[in-house]
Amino acid sequence: MSFDSERVLVTGGASFIGSHLVEDLVERGARVRVADDFSSGTIENLAAVKDEIEVLDGNLKRRSFAEEATQDIDRVFHLAADHGGRGYISNYPANCATNMALDNIVFETAVENGVEKITFASSACTYPTDIQQEQRPLREDMVSFDERGGAYADEAYGWAKLMGERSLQAFHEQYGVDASAVRIFTAYGPRENETHAIVALIAKAYAEQDPYQIWGDGEQTRNFTYVSDIVSALVLANERISDATPVNAGIPDYISINEVAEAIFDYLDWEPDEINRMTDKPVGVRHRAADTTRAEELLGWEPEHSLKDGMAETIDWYVENRDKGYVQENLETLLHER
Numbered sequence: 001m002s003f004d005s006e007r008v009l010v011t012g013g014a015s016f017i018g019s020h021l022v023e024d025l026v027e028r029g030a031r032v033r034v035a036d037d038f039s040s041g042t043i044e045n046l047a048a049v050k051d052e053i054e055v056l057d058g059n060l061k062r063r064s065f066a067e068e069a070t071q072d073i074d075r076v077f078h079l080a081a082d083h084g085g086r087g088y089i090s091n092y093p094a095n096c097a098t099n100m101a102l103d104n105i106v107f108e109t110a111v112e113n114g115v116e117k118i119t120f121a122s123s124a125c126t127y128p129t130d131i132q133q134e135q136r137p138l139r140e141d142m143v144s145f146d147e148r149g150g151a152y153a154d155e156a157y158g159w160a161k162l163m164g165e166r167s168l169q170a171f172h173e174q175y176g177v178d179a180s181a182v183r184i185f186t187a188y189g190p191r192e193n194e195t196h197a198i199v200a201l202i203a204k205a206y207a208e209q210d211p212y213q214i215w216g217d218g219e220q221t222r223n224f225t226y227v228s229d230i231v232s233a234l235v236l237a238n239e240r241i242s243d244a245t246p247v248n249a250g251i252p253d254y255i256s257i258n259e260v261a262e263a264i265f266d267y268l269d270w271e272p273d274e275i276n277r278m279t280d281k282p283v284g285v286r287h288r289a290a291d292t293t294r295a296e297e298l299l300g301w302e303p304e305h306s307l308k309d310g311m312a313e314t315i316d317w318y319v320e321n322r323d324k325g326y327v328q329e330n331l332e333t334l335l336h337e338r
Helices: 016-027 043-049 063-070 086-091 093-097 099-112 155-175 197-206 227-240 257-268 293-299 307-321 324-336
Strands: 007-011 031-036 054-057 075-078 117-123 178-184 212-215 243-249 275-278
Touching: 007 016, 007 063, 016 031, 016 043, 016 075, 016 227, 031 063, 054 063, 063 099, 075 099, 075 227, 086 093, 086 155, 086 324, 093 099, 093 155, 099 117, 099 155, 117 155, 117 227, 155 178, 155 243, 178 227, 197 212, 197 257, 197 307, 197 324, 212 257, 227 243, 227 293, 243 293, 257 307
Parallel strands: 007 031, 007 075, 031 054, 075 117, 117 178, 178 243, 212 275
Antiparallel strands: none
16 A cells, blocks of 8 residues: 555654654655654654654644644544553543543544544544453444443543544535544553553563562453554554544453463573562553454454564563663653553
């Protein structure tokens, strides 16, 4: 799929997922602009393509900046958001709620500037929390805007993402802009920070934390999805969906936190003497995995990376790019910052 000479804006493009998306788009021939406030992303994440892209530094909640960012753009990938790992979204709900304002400003200015396509990075946190206490694959139609009681999102962050989807649908309905939304499930990979599950577990093992801390009993499951598979879903959705239909980007497997920790111990050839399972910490829903039928049918998409391969790539990146002494000294700060 070619984006040759397409003018593409990636909001939040210096972030973990955003920077991987930017690299992919550059490789496809796009003329890429990044708009980011660098509150969690870093310019270093864009080092491989810094001479081939335009970077704007600013807050997209300020309309004037959003107008500048969306001017002379053909396609928008909207990834910018105030978010973090489970601890962050549990402790900073008001911060996460501001995403509703952010999304609407980006969509409105994009439409006013004649943007042709908008792809929104949504989240598995849009799904009702009460159906995630058992291993039940999540289908897109489990969220409904048309039925009474059809939505029950996961904390303020999930509600904001759900309202982002509904807002994008409204802009499609009223203005005819091509739109798509990708519900991202527990992405991981190189450049992710320590506030998210897999990199947090890697950091603790790399720092040789002992007792090793696991939030919850460790039997909660997620469907960890490698970042390049997420990027592929975003690109395909932008190309092939125009009516704001949401699609899942995840895997159908339920993988426990305990399984991930053991895999990290094996790969690093280290094991703690004791594991402290901290059941007083926020862990979110009990089980979460994606039904990917719609993505397969509409996008021809399915994840290509196994957890084993993705974990190896992520651990190797972390060890190569993090000083062990620094991680040991600053572990608690790293685990709680955005």
